Structure formats: C-alpha cells, structure tokens
Amino acid sequence: MMRALIVDDDLFSLKLLERQLTQARVEAVATCDNALAALGLVEAEAERVDLIFVDLNMPGMDGVEFLRCLAERHFRGGLVLVSGEDTRVLQSVAALARAHRLRLLAALTKPVAPERIAELIEAVPGSSGTTVIQAVPKFYQAVEVADAIGSGQLVNYYQPQVVLATAEVAGVETLVRWQHPEDGLVFPDRFIPVIEAGGLSDRLANAVLAGALRDARRWSAIGLHLRLAINVAMDNLTELGFPDEVAQALAAAGVPTSGLVLEITEGQATRDRLKLLDISSRLRLKHIGLSIDDFGTGFSSLAQLRDIPFDELKLDRDFVHGVGRDPALRAMVQANVGMARELQLRTVAEGVEDRSDWDCLRDLGCECAQGYFIGRPMPAEALPGWIAQWQERRLDLLAGAR
Ligand code: C2E
Ligand code: CA
Ligand code: CA
DSSP states (O other), X not given: OXXXXXXXXXXXXXXXXXXXXXXXXXXXXXXXSSHHHHHHHHHHTGGGOOEEEEESOOSSSOHHHHHHXXXXXXXXXXXXXXXXXXXXXXXXXXXXXXXXXXXXXXXXXXXOOHHHHHXXXXXXXXXXXXXXXXXXXXXXXXXXXXXXXXXXXXXXXXXXXXXXTTOOEEEEEEEEXXXXXXXXXXXXXXXXXXHHHTTOHHHHHHHHHHHHHHHHHHHHHTTOOOEEEEEEEGGGTTOTTHHHHHHHHHXXXXXXXXXXXXXXXXXXXXXXXXXXXXXXXXXXXXXXXXXXXXXXXXXXXXHHHHHSOOOEEEEOGGGTXXXXXXXXXXXXXXXXXXXXXXXXXXXXXXXOOSHHHHHHHHHHTOOEEESTTTXXXXXXXXXXXXXHHHHHHHHHHHHTOO
16 A cells, blocks of 8 residues: 655645545545654654655745655655756755655656656555565675686677767767676676775776777778777876877777777876876877866866866766756756867767757757767677668758657
8 A cells, every 4th residue: 555645835736736646546645734744744654654745845844854854764765856946946956865865756846747646656666566676786896806807707888979960970988897707797886986996997997998999990890980988087097108008009909099089087096196197198199089077077177177188078967968958957068068169179978868968969069979869888799780770860860850
C-alpha cells in the first residue's frame, strides 16, 4: 500500500494534488498545511510515508528547512518538490535535495500535469510493480586497478564529436572502461578516483594513449582520419618530459601532433605551477591541442583559462542538456561561446541529448557537439559502422527534418 503526504499552505493546491493522487490510485493520502505538522507526522511514522510532495514557499518553516529536517531524520521515501516559484529557485532547491542525499523524484512547477503524477508513482521506491535494486557500490583497491592496467583489462570506448554547422564527424573522445573479469564493464567514476589517489595517473594516461593510437592506426588504414581527444588530469602534467614522450608516441604511430587533443581536468595533487606552465606551453608549441574540460564546474575556471594556452573549451554537460528550453542555461552557454570566440578557442559541447539541444547550440555558434543524441561511447570496432549510419542522419539534420 502506497502512502503519500502533501505539504502545502495553499488549500486549493493541497486539494487539487490530493484528488490527483487519489485518481492515480494512491491508497492513502495525508495532507498538512504546514511543514512543522508534516514533520511531526513523519517522525511519528517515518516508515509509513512512501512519498512526500512539498511546496517550497510556506509561512513558518519553508520547504528548504523542511528538506534539511527530513535529511537529518534520514527520510528514505521519495520526494517531489512542487512550487510556483521561478525555475531557478526550484533547480537550486532540487540540487540541495540531492546534496542532502534525499531521494528526489522530481521538481515540478504548479499546477502539476496529471500524467506526471502517474509517472512519479511508478518511480517511488518500493511501489507496486517497481523493485528498487540497490546496487552496492564496490570499491576497488589501487593494486587491483594497477593489475588491470598491467594486464590490459582497460579498454577505450570512443564517442563521436561532430561539427554543428555541417554535421561532419570531427573527432572522437576516448573514454576508458574496465573490462572486469567478474564485474563486467566498469565505468571510470568507479576507478579513476582510486587511480588518482594511488598515484597511477601517468600509467593510466600512457595506457589510454597507446590504445587510442593503435585504434587510430586501424581507422586511418580504412580512410578515417579523426581527431583524437583523450582525458588527462593536471597531475599528468608534472613530468617535464611529458610533451616529448607524447610527441614521440604520436610520431611512432604516424599521427600528426595536431590530431591529438588533451582534455585537461583539475587533479587532486597540489600542482607545481612552473612545471604546469612549462609543460602546457611546450605541448602547444608542438601543436598538440589542449582543451579545458568540464568548463564552468569546480576549478575549471577563468584563472586556468588565463594562464594555460588552451585552444579548446569543453562545455560541461551540466550546462548543455536542456539549453534549448532553459533561458538561464542558454544565457550561460551564449556567454561562454562568445568568450571562447574572442579568445579563438574551439567550443565543444558535451551532453547533447536531443534535437532541441542541437538546434540551440548551432544557433548560438558553438562549433562541435558530442552526446547521446549523436552517438554513445562505443568500442573502436563499432565506429566505422556508426559513421556510415551517421551519413544518413546527417542529411536529415541538414535538411532540417525533425
Ligand atoms: P568527461 O570527460 O566529462 O566525459 C564525458 C562523460 O559524459 C562520459 O562519461 C560520457 O559517457 C558521458 N556522456 C556523453 N554524452 C552524454 C550525454 O549526452 N548525456 C549524459 N548524461 N552523459 C553523456 P564516462 O565515460 O562515464 O566518463 C566519466 C568521466 O571519467 C569523464 O568525464 C572523465 O572525467 C573521466 N575519464 C574517462 N576516461 C578517462 C581517461 O582515460 N583518463 C582520465 N584521467 N579520466 C577519464
Ligand atoms: Ca572529457
Ligand atoms: Ca564533463
């Protein structure tokens, strides 16, 4: 039996949502016109509330304080934010709920569409018909990952990057995966932190680069000449010999230095600025591309952009998907694309998930796009087939078909 609780000081909203939930066959719906009372109810029978709808703007305890109290009480049910406030506020509070590790199912503006209610009920943890399998995150030891690098268990996947104006394929980003003998395909967020903490970044970068160059050779044998991007942490830019090593590896594989882009993210170690500037300048002198990855997040900032001779700016997916519908995102992307143009940086947007993202980025003058709308990361062997299919879709995109 599913139990929902609605917290809203506005009686009309309260009644409307109550009726919608009853129509969606939620068996028990409780309502509270203030957060304090709601909290009392949750405290009294926490395990009996599966789903809470909470309004943000309430006199007395507001929605933000209510979330904080729910988090303190380790509330494990589903949570839906409902608000008449503007979407920026709603989005910030949604981010806050996730930071509190609450199970946020949605953040909705009033009035709530009935079909959204039905979807939400389906998504409630433990509701009939849905079993929530709690994947227990497995933590790997540095030695395990080191062995995996040594025994060749890391494999490169490649995700296409295409030119927005012409829909031509420009290059691929190399994304590493661990083909684990027991656990299957393991994604980088599960082992990159171990690599960085264990001082294995250089070994990883070498393995990924070697694999990418092997694949690039195979592609060029069938006439595919693609710009290769690989991810490196700033921690990789501490050995003065790095630019020469990379240049030698490229020469040995017959790939021009201008065919490689290093996507750089902030590492964990405190960096030696002198070395960083020395190394990055020498990479650029050799015409190896340098991209500032995840631009706009964390430490990937204007200060980096000022000092390091980047020639590409990679817009993080957090700023990209939804850009066609969200005026705030659009303003941020527009400003960044404009700045990049002034600085003569190529812009690549990652996280392009639908046609509206694509159209908006093209209209804003962003150069390249990458994301699920175009193609998912794939093994090297799959790339030629994807390119053949893309030529068909490319025509549709250019012809403006939807
Ligand atoms: P990143 O460099 O920001 O890479 C983009 C991530 O976004 C990839 O996740 C990719 O699969 C995902 N992605 C691509 N298109 C879309 C989209 O349309 N929507 C959404 N929601 N996601 C999309 P992945 O492969 O799991 O990689 C995660 C991170 O791991 C990367 O983030 C990068 O920081 C790191 N990483 C991956 N490979 C390497 C590597 O070889 N070396 C290092 N140092 N880090 C790596
Ligand atoms: Ca990247
Ligand atoms: Ca990113």
